[in-house]
Amino acid sequence: MPKNSKRLSLMAFLAAVLGATPAFAADAPALNSGDTAWMLVSSALVLMMTIPGLGLFYGGMVRKKNVLATLAQSFGATALITVLWMVIGYSLAFTPNPNPGVNAWIGGFSYLFLAPMKLTSVAALAPTIPESVYMFFQMTFAIITPALIAGALADRMKFSAFLWFMALWLLLVYCPIAHWVWGGGWLGTAGAMDYAGGSVVHLNAGTAALVTCLVLGKRIGYGSDNMSPHNLVLSVIGASLLWVGWFGFNAGSAVTAGFNAGMAAAATQIATAAAALGWMAAEWIIARKPSVLGMISGAVAGLVAITPASGFVDPVGALIIGITAGVVCYISAVWMKKALGYDDSLDAWGVHGVGGALGAIMTGLFAKSAINPAYPKGGWLTDGNFDQLIAQFKDVGAVFVYCAIVTFIILKAVDLIIGLRVPPEVEVEGLDINLHGETVHD
Numbered sequence: 264m265p266k267n268s269k270r271l272s273l274m275a276f277l278a279a280v281l282g283a284t285p286a287f288a289a290d291a292p293a294l295n296s297g298d299t300a301w302m303l304v305s306s307a308l309v310l311m312m313t314i315p316g317l318g319l320f321y322g323g324m325v326r327k328k329n330v331l332a333t334l335a336q337s338f339g340a341t342a343l344i345t346v347l348w349m350v351i352g353y354s355l356a357f358t359p360n361p362n363p364g365v366n367a368w369i370g371g372f373s374y375l376f377l378a379p380m381k382l383t384s385v386a387a388l389a390p391t392i393p394e395s396v397y398m399f400f401q402m403t404f405a406i407i408t409p410a411l412i413a414g415a416l417a418d419r420m421k422f423s424a425f426l427w428f429m430a431l432w433l434l435l436v437y438c439p440i441a442h443w444v445w446g447g448g449w450l451g452t453a454g455a456m457d458y459a460g461g462s463v464v465h466l467n468a469g470t471a472a473l474v475t476c477l478v479l480g481k482r483i484g485y486g487s488d489n490m491s492p493h494n495l496v497l498s499v500i501g502a503s504l505l506w507v508g509w510f511g512f513n514a515g516s517a518v519t520a521g522f523n524a525g526m527a528a529a530a531t532q533i534a535t536a537a538a539a540l541g542w543m544a545a546e547w548i549i550a551r552k553p554s555v556l557g558m559i560s561g562a563v564a565g566l567v568a569i570t571p572a573s574g575f576v577d578p579v580g581a582l583i584i585g586i587t588a589g590v591v592c593y594i595s596a597v598w599m600k601k602a603l604g605y606d607d608s609l610d611a612w613g614v615h616g617v618g619g620a621l622g623a624i625m626t627g628l629f630a631k632s633a634i635n636p637a638y639p640k641g642g643w644l645t646d647g648n649f650d651q652l653i654a655q656f657k658d659v660g661a662v663f664v665y666c667a668i669v670t671f672i673i674l675k676a677v678d679l680i681i682g683l684r685v686p687p688e689v690e691v692e693g694l695d696i697n698l699h700g701e702t703v704h705d
Contacts, residue, residue, distance in 0.1 A: 293391065294385065294391060294392070294393065295391035295392070295519070295520075297520045298389075298391040298392050298518065298519045298520050298521075299391075299392045299393060299396055300520070301515070301519070301520035301524065302389075302392050302396045302397070302400055302515060302518060303396060303399075304511065304515075305400060305510075305511035305512075305514065305515025306396065306399045306400040306402075306403050306511065306515070307511070308507065308508045308509075308510060308511025308512070308515070309400070309403035309404065309407065309508060309511045309512050309515065310341075310403045310406065311504060311507075311508045311511075312403075312407055312504065312505050312508035312509065312511075312512065313337055313340070313341050313403075313406050313407045313410050314337055314338055314341050315337075315501065315504060316501050316502075316504035316505045316508055317337050317407065317410055317411065317413075317501065317505065318333065318334045318336075318337035318338065318501065319334075319497045319498065319500050319501030319504065320497075320498050320501030320502050320504075320505060320559075320563075321333050321336075321337070321413060321414055321417065321498075321501070321609055322334050322494075322497055322498075322501070323492055323493070323494045323495055323496065323497030323498030323499075323500075323501060324417075324492040324495075324498050324556070324608075324609050325417050325418060325492070325493065325608070325609070326418070326490060326493050326693075327493040327494075327703055328692070328693025328694070328695055328696070328702075329417065329418050329693055329694045329695060330493065330494075330695065330703050331694075331695040331699055331701050331702070331703060332422065332693075332694035332695050332698055332699060333413065333417055335422060335698075335699060336410070336413040336422070336425055337410050337413065339422070339425070339426060339429075340406065340409055340410040340413070340425075340426075340429050341406050341410070343426055343429055343430060344402075344405055344406045344409065344410075344429065344430075344433055345402060345406065347430060347433055347434065348398075348401075348402045348405050348406075348433075349376065349377055349402075350375065350376055351372070351375055351434065352402075352405055352433060352434065352437075352438050353374055353377065353398050353401065353402070354370060354371060354372055354373060354374035354375055354377075355369055355370045355371075355372075355434065355438040355439070355442065356370055356401070356405075356437075356438045356439075356441040356442045356445070356446050357370060357374075357388065357398075357401065357441070357442070357445070357446045358370045358371050358372075358373050358374045358446075359371055359373075359447060361373075366447065366448070367443075367448050367449040367452070368439060368442070368443070368448060368449065369438070369439050369442055369448075370438070370442045370446055377398065380394050380395060380398065382395075386398075388445075388518075389518040389519075391518075391519060392518065397518070400515060400518075401441075403511075404441075404460060404463075404464060404512075405433060405437060405438075405441075407464070408433075408437050408460070408463070408464045408467060408468050409429045409432050409433055409437060409468065409471075410429075411464075411465070411468035411469070411472070411611055411615055412432070412468050412471045412472045412475060412611060413425070413611075414472060414607070414608060414609035414610065414611030414615075415472035415473065415475050415476040415607045415608055415609070415611040415612060416472075416475050416476065416479055416608070417608040417609055418482050418608060418690065418694065419479055419482055419483075419684050419685060419690050420479060420683055420684060420685070421681070421682065421683065421684065421685055421698070422694075422698050422699070423681060424677050424678075424681055424682065424683045424684075427677050427680075427681065428475075428673060428674065428677055428683075431673045431676075431677070432471060432670065432673055435669050435673060436467065436471065436665070436666050436669050436670060436673075437463075437467065439665075440462070440463055440467055440662055440665065440666070441463050443661070444457050444462065444463050444658070445457070445463065450657070450658050450661060453654055453657065454650070454651065454654040455654050455655065455657065455658035456571065456572075456575055456626050456627070456630060456638060456651065456654070456655065457571045457623065457626075457658065458513070458516055458527065458570070458571055458572065458573050458574035458575055458626075459512055459513045459515075459516035459527075459570045459571065459573055459574070460512070460516075460570050460571065460619075461567070461568070461570045461571025461572070461619045461620075461622040461623040461626065462571065462619060462620075462623050462658050462659060462662045463662070464570065464619070465567045465570060465615040465616070465618060465619030465622075466615070466616055466619035466620050466623065466659060466662050466663060466666075467619075467662055467666050468611065468615050468616075468619075469611055469612045469614070469615035469616020469617065469618075469619055469620075470612070470616050470662070470663050470666040470667050470670070471666055471667075471670040472607060472611035472612045472615065472616065473605070473607065473611075473612035473616055473667075474666075474667050474670045474671050474674065475670065475674060476605055476606055476607045476608065476611075476612070477605055478671065478674045478675070478678075478683070479683060479684055480606070480684075481605075481606035482606055482608065482690070483687060483690050483691060485606050492556060495555055495556060498556065498559060499555065499559055502559035502562055502563060505563060505566065506535060506562060506566065509531055509535070509566045509570075510528050510531060510532075512566075512570065513527045513528065513530075513531045513569065513570060513573040513574070514527040514528040514531065514573070516573070516574060517574060523574050523635060526573075526574070526577075526634060527573040527574045529578060529581070530569055530572070530573045530574075530576055530577075530578065530580070530581035531566065531569050531573050531581075533578050533581040533582055533585060534565045534566075534568060534569035534572075534573075534581040534582070534584050534585030534588070535562050535565040535566050535569065535585065536562075536565070536585065537565060537581075537582050537584075537585025537586045537589065538561045538562060538564050538565025538566075538568065538585040538586065538588045538589035538592075539558050539559075539561040539562040539565060539589065540561070540586070540589065541561060541565075541585065541586040541587070541588065541589020541590045541593075542557050542558065542560060542561025542562075542564060542589035542590070542592065542593045543557060543558055543561060543589075544589075544590075545589065545590045545593045545594070546593060546597075557593070560592070560593075560596065560610065560614060561589040561592070561593065563614055563618075564588045564589055564592035564593075564596075564614050564618045565584075565585040565588050565589060565618075567588070567592075567614060567615055567618035567619055567622060568584050568585065568587070568588030568592075568618045568619070568621050568622035568625070569581055569584055569585060569588075569622060570619070570622060571619070571622045571623045571626045572584055572622055572625060572626040572629065572630065574634070574635055575626055575629075575630035575631065575634055575635050575638060575642075576626070576629045576630060576631060576634060577629075577631055577633075577634055580625075580629030580630075580631065580645070583625075583629065584621075584622060584625050584629065587621065587625065588618050588621055588622065591617060591618075591621055592613060592614050592617055592618050592621075595612075595613040595617040596610040596613025596614055596617075597613075599613065600613060620659045620663070623655050623658055623659050624652070624655050624656065624659060626642065626655055627642050627643060627651045627652035627653075627654065627655035627656070628642050628643050628644045628645075628652060629642050629644060629645055630642035630645060630646075630651060631645045631646065632645075632646050685697070685698070
């Protein structure tokens with residue numbers, strides 16, 4: 264071959280290689296400062312939902328002698344679960360198991376103490392943000408989920424037992440279920456749609472709350488003593504913080520600052536307002552007066568129900584889900600509890616368990632393929648995809664059964680070793696002074 268031809272061929276080859284380099288670079292995910300900033304804000308908003316949001320919401324609804332004990336549960340759970348998530352929780356929930364046969368059920372141990380996470384690591388499940396931010400965001404979900412259970416055990420559980428229960432429940436219940444749905448496990452692979460935690464967070468925590476209140480038994484004086492909320496102003500403030508923080512919960516689950524986050528935020532606002540009105544209307548008709556406690560409970564029910572659907576439904580779907588959640592959760596939290604006689608102190612099952620299951624199932628009805636192209640099949644009523652409704656029922660059934668069984672075992676084990684419930688005289692006098700040596704007012 265002539266020298267000029269060789270030279271031209273070599274130049275053409277180098278040009279092709281150099282010309283291809285930008286294409287490869289464009290295919291590689293790049294850190295996005297806007298996404299990162301949004302996810303940092305979302306993480307802070309979700310953390311605010313537990314402290315102070317949930318603490319004040321629950322703290323205002325208990326009797327004055329147990330306010331500090333209730334706040335201590337939210338604060339203590341936040342500290343404990345933060346450390347456990349860093350040590351092992353994130354690894355179990357979101358890293359692949361080296362055994363393919365096991366990976367469908369639980370993650371691996373490769374991220375113990377977050378050792379592989381470097382300053383410049385990018386999250387595999389959210390490639391436009393640092394892995395540290397994604398880990399932190401998921402940590403705030405892991406914090407609030409077991410903390411929600413406290414609504415069913417208020418006024419009667421030892422603080423030491425509570426901490427042991429929180430730790431074991433996180434590792435044995437929350438982490439496996441989070442892996443099943445979000446971490447590459449079998450429910451997500453089977454098609455379950457849970458945008459921000461309808462089953463992973465709310466049905467999961469609500470089921471555990473139901474089992475816990477049944478195992479603990481009723482509070483002393485339940486049904487005869489006055490157990491009305493001691494300060495609904497605190498509860499309104501707490502519910503308001505939950506409402507605002509929930510935008511980090513739902514819109515943040517887009518893990519980008521884009522169209523999906525915007526639609527999720529809109530759906531969240533619409534469903535929450537609709538549920539507050541739905542609960543208010545039902546209570547107004549049945550009990551003749553719309554209570555403030557009912558309004559804020561309805562709003563939380565709407566937040567819960569829209570959580571699994573927020574990134575999949577349009578505003579009309581959000582409106583229907585919200586109204587339905589307000590009415591159904593009112594019936595479950597007020598009338599079903601009275602009829603069956605269990606003492607779910609602050610309606611954790613009636614709002615979170617029932618609302619989470621309802622939202623997960625209604626996602627299978629109203630999800631629209633046009634809203635989230637990553638899920639092109641949509642739901643039954645919107646896109647004629649009946650299989651999606653079946654997948655949602657499987658999700659709800661699997662989470663309920665697994666959580667109920669393992670929660671029961673954990674509670675019985677803790678009860679056997681250190682005991683679950685405070686002595687009767689402590690319960691009557693109050694948990695604040697006996698467990699923490701303090702009272703709200705000196």
